[in-house]
Amino acid sequence: MKFIQIKNCYKVYKNGVTAIADLSLEINKGEFVFVIGASGSGKSTLIKMLYREEKPTKGNVEIGGINVGKIRNRTVYKLRRKLGIVFQDFKLLPKLTVYENVAFALECIGMKSSEIRPKVLKALEHVGLKEKVRSFPNELSGGEQQRVCIARAIVNDPKLLICDEPTGNLDPKTSQEIMNVLDTINKDLGTTIIMATHDKDIVNRMKKRVIVLDSGVLYEDHEKGSFKISETI
Amino acid sequence: MKPFRIIYRSIRDSFKSVFRNFSLSMASIICTTITLILVALAIIVTVNVNHVTKTMEEELTIVVYANKDTTDEQINEIEEKINKISEVKDVEYKSKEEWRLEMKNNSDTLKVTLDYLENNPLFDSFIVTVNNVEDLAPTARLIRDIDNVESANYGEGMVEDIISVFNVIKTATIVIVIALVLVTAFLISNTIKLTIFSRRSEIEIMRLVGSSNISIKLPFVFEGFLLGLVGSLIPVIVTIYGYIIAYEKLNGSASFSIIELVEPMPFVLYTSLVLILIGSIVGMIGSARAVRKYLKI
Numbered sequence: 001m002k003f004i005q006i007k008n009c010y011k012v013y014k015n016g017v018t019a020i021a022d023l024s025l026e027i028n029k030g031e032f033v034f035v036i037g038a039s040g041s042g043k044s045t046l047i048k049m050l051y052r053e054e055k056p057t058k059g060n061v062e063i064g065g066i067n068v069g070k071i072r073n074r075t076v077y078k079l080r081r082k083l084g085i086v087f088q089d090f091k092l093l094p095k096l097t098v099y100e101n102v103a104f105a106l107e108c109i110g111m112k113s114s115e116i117r118p119k120v121l122k123a124l125e126h127v128g129l130k131e132k133v134r135s136f137p138n139e140l141s142g143g144e145q146q147r148v149c150i151a152r153a154i155v156n157d158p159k160l161l162i163c164d165e166p167t168g169n170l171d172p173k174t175s176q177e178i179m180n181v182l183d184t185i186n187k188d189l190g191t192t193i194i195m196a197t198h199d200k201d202i203v204n205r206m207k208k209r210v211i212v213l214d215s216g217v218l219y220e221d222h223e224k225g226s227f228k229i230s231e232t233i
Numbered sequence: 234m235k236p237f238r239i240i241y242r243s244i245r246d247s248f249k250s251v252f253r254n255f256s257l258s259m260a261s262i263i264c265t266t267i268t269l270i271l272v273a274l275a276i277i278v279t280v281n282v283n284h285v286t287k288t289m290e291e292e293l294t295i296v297v298y299a300n301k302d303t304t305d306e307q308i309n310e311i312e313e314k315i316n317k318i319s320e321v322k323d324v325e326y327k328s329k330e331e332w333r334l335e336m337k338n339n340s341d342t343l344k345v346t347l348d349y350l351e352n353n354p355l356f357d358s359f360i361v362t363v364n365n366v367e368d369l370a371p372t373a374r375l376i377r378d379i380d381n382v383e384s385a386n387y388g389e390g391m392v393e394d395i396i397s398v399f400n401v402i403k404t405a406t407i408v409i410v411i412a413l414v415l416v417t418a419f420l421i422s423n424t425i426k427l428t429i430f431s432r433r434s435e436i437e438i439m440r441l442v443g444s445s446n447i448s449i450k451l452p453f454v455f456e457g458f459l460l461g462l463v464g465s466l467i468p469v470i471v472t473i474y475g476y477i478i479a480y481e482k483l484n485g486s487a488s489f490s491i492i493e494l495v496e497p498m499p500f501v502l503y504t505s506l507v508l509i510l511i512g513s514i515v516g517m518i519g520s521a522r523a524v525r526k527y528l529k530i
Contacts, residue, residue, distance in 0.1 A: 051441070073528075074446060081443035091438050095253045107242055108444035110235040152442065 009059035019045035037213035084153030123155040143174035163195040247455035265464025279406040320368035422519025461516025
């Protein structure tokens with residue numbers, strides 16, 4: 001049984017746009033997968049279906065044996081607690097400190113304060129931000145903000161980390177730092193990581209599995225791939 | 234315990250966000266304050282108008298005169314028969330001797346006249362009060378049919394006019410209060426909705442990190458409650474002190490001698506309670522409705 005199984009999946013939006021067409025994919029536990037493709041290729045839709053922001057119109061999306069598309073709005077939170085999500089625009093709460101932003105994810109699920117503290121500090125250590133616990137997001141650089149977002153995503157020890165263009169707003173050097181953090185998480189914690197990206201350099205340097213989408217269709221799927229193979233699209 | 238922890242954190246967070254979103258909180262509070270003061274005014278006017286009309290209505294009675302030379306037995310019979318009418322609230326008997334004494338005491342001229350007469354020219358009488366002023370006319374008609382009754386009058390014509398005017402006033406004031414309460418509810422819940430609209434990204438993040446709907450909703454509901462509660466404080470103070478001062482100033486003055494205001498205690502306390510309830514409940518409902526919109530339930 002694969003960790004993530006997508007079978008004959010279709011997504012048609014209400015305005016008639018087909019974002020994903022007959023997509024089938026399997027991803028193992030502990031893998032690091034890039035999802036690349038041009039704008040409008042269905043990357044974001046695929047990512048959104050994984051954390052059940054969107055439901056597939058047809059077909060199955062299964063994570064750890066759970067059919068994600070069948071989850072009701074009211075119980076989506078149960079899925080989200082098992083996932084970590086990293087966004088391009090960080091989505092940090094501007095009025096909370098770094099520590100509070102990370103602790104927020106645990107407070108939301110009703111964890112004891114005494115359990116929250118060590119977990120938050122450990123997560124911040126992982127991303128190398130232990131000194132900035134009292135800073136507010138607007139006092140941090142873009143790379144640091146993204147690391148807070150990653151810390152928040154991993155603080156709950158998720159089995160799956162979903163990243164939607166996490167380096168989209170960052171310069172190449174900072175992007176590489178972020179990738180190092182993600183790589184360490186993947187290796188040390190064994191977290192499965194799925195990352196949608198536009199960043200050629202990163203994909204080429206990391207030599208991980210690459211899934212290429214084109215108009216919602218699976219175009220290529222390469223172990224240890226690079227961006228070159230997809231330059232044709 | 235997990236549920237208690239969630240409730241505790243919701244209350245803590247609601248206090249925090251009232252202060253962290255200070256300007257929006259103030260906007261909600263001021264809006265609540267102003268509308269609730271209007272509601273308080275409307276309630277005070279309505280209750281007092283109703284009080285005045287009621288005291289005036291209570292003074293409307295039927296005066297029944299028995300025939301001349303009616304025996305005591307017959308008088309008792311009349312009283313019994315009047316008492317049997319279901320609309321009658323109270324019957325007060327006043328004999329012709331009592332009338333004579335009262336009139337002699339009231340005026341010297343009358344005293345001389347009455348002393349001059351050998352017989353008492355007055356009639357035995359009953360003053361009848363009814364449960365509902367609208368029953369005055371039918372009751373008077375029934376009493377006139379009783380044997381040995383000379384007349385039964387209640388101020389025909391004028392009384393009907395007064396009653397119809399009072400009815401219009403009562404309905405109008407109640408309609409105004411209800412309309413004001415509805416407008417207040419709408420205004421408060423909309424302002425709080427705006428406060429929450431500005432924080433929809435916060436709700437989005439809560440959903441993404443795995444908050445259940447209830448734990449997203451609770452802090453906002455508490456916040457709405459707090460804003461409504463704080464917003465009702467000034468109207469409550471204005472009501473209590475304002476009314477007590479107005480009562481003391483107006484109730485003694487000559488121009489208000491016909492109008493008797495409602496006693497401040499416990500009236501102002503009830504009004505305050507109503508204001509607090511409107512403020513806090515509408516605040517809660519307003520914010521719950523606003524959050525719902527972003528929850529995708």
